[in-house]
Amino acid sequence: RPVVAVVGRPNVGKSSLVNRVLGRREAVVEDVPGVTRDRVAYDAEWSGRRFTVVDTGGWEVDATGIHLRVAEQAEVAVELADVVVFVVDATVGATDTDEQVVRLLRRSGKPVVLAANKVDNQAQEAEAAMLWSLGLGQPWPVSALHGRGSGDVLDAVLAVLPERSSVIGAYPRGGPRRVALLGRPNVGKSSLLNKLAGTERVVVDNVAGTTRDPVDELIELGGKTWRFVDTAGIRRRVHQTRGADFYASLRTQAALEKAEVAVVLIDVSESIAEQDIRVIQQVVDSGRALVVGYNKWDMMDEERQYYLEREIERELVQITWAPRVNISATTGRAVHKLVPALETALDSWDRRIPTGRLNAFLGEVVAGHPHPVRSGKQPRILFATQASTRPPKFVIFASGFIEAGYRRFLERRLREQFGFEGSPIEISVRVRE
Ligand code: GDP
Structure with missing residues (x-):
């Protein structure tokens, strides 16, 4: 639109x-x-x-x-x-x-x-x-x-007004997979982009219809071409003014609109900050696949790692499903691990569970752990189907109201069973009287 x-x-x-x-x-x-x-x-x-x-x-x-x-x-x-x-x-x-x-x-x-x-x-x-x-x-x-x-x-x-937006949905299906490289200032986005682009062939192109300077970069990694979207915003040294945070979040939003998967970089030489969490939240809200890159790993020592792991447990519990890579954009450490992580995340994002399998699994889960009885009634789970992919969305039909706690339980079991590593998933419940 x-x-x-x-x-x-x-x-x-x-x-x-x-x-x-x-x-x-x-x-x-x-x-x-x-x-x-x-x-x-x-x-x-x-x-x-x-x-x-x-x-x-x-x-x-x-x-x-x-x-x-x-x-x-x-x-x-x-x-x-x-x-x-x-x-x-x-x-x-x-x-x-x-x-x-x-x-x-x-x-x-x-x-x-x-x-x-x-x-x-x-x-x-x-x-x-x-x-x-x-x-x-x-x-x-x-x-x-x-x-x-x-x-x-x-x-x-x-x-x-154009028929189709050149800002959103301008990319045909089947083209190179689209990656947004995100993170707060100074986490190493442009360093990583340079590393990725430098070691391999770089093609700069203009997406038809956009008027900005090279917006996207096509980079060959692991034998495939990837489209890194909105790289102009990464490369350009945007001068920091007051309110810059706000524009950073709008830019993140714009990049996410175009991307299928996001790599969020976190600078491990510093504590995880509010701003890091906000970027991750934006990715989750956008329904895009997610890979987390812990950057500047060359600066890691035992003590810092101890605290980092605690911070991750405390601050990033909602994305335990996201693949993690510990990298160094400057030395190139483990940068090659990004590609398999991206592929895993996108596979999950695209994945469809056949209805038969889904219901067989759900039947087992519910039999082993039924919804608690409330006011003498017990809502039954009738049927489930995967309504869409990118990201996977599930609809569960039930005979009565399903409590939030039970929904979370179902989501957890769904993930345990089917993985969906790297992709958010969504579950909605419809009550059929
Ligand atoms: P951006 O704002 O996210 O694009 O961050 P930059 O790529 O400009 O990096 C910010 C600073 O961190 C620069 O001084 C980089 O040299 C440094 N930096 C980036 N990646 C690494 C890394 O992996 N290790 C170390 N030690 N420094 C890094």
């Missing part, structure tokens, strides 16, 4: 416009920046076309209340979008910040729809017309507050 990002300076009315587009009035109409912080992507529909709207109004302020740079916000949004709606406050006119964003939008080559907001009546339309000077084509006058003109903006968006 194609992605439309709404960008602009704080308080120009981005979130109000998004609400208009979504056809609702709830949430965010106050002039309080950052109020939509937690929810930024929405599914929308207009004239029968479906797309995703990214509301960068939610990105204005980071968790500590610091205002983020508009240009940076726009840069990430543009990377993530197929079409950009650039919102300018017509009552203020174009500011220096607006001009800065315009340059960035031009460079991106992505289609831009210019929305001149706060044009609440016809008398103000002249103000909107002044924005022709931005050189982004026709300014579309809107009043996000009153709804005036928002349909025209949407029509303009649809006119340039």
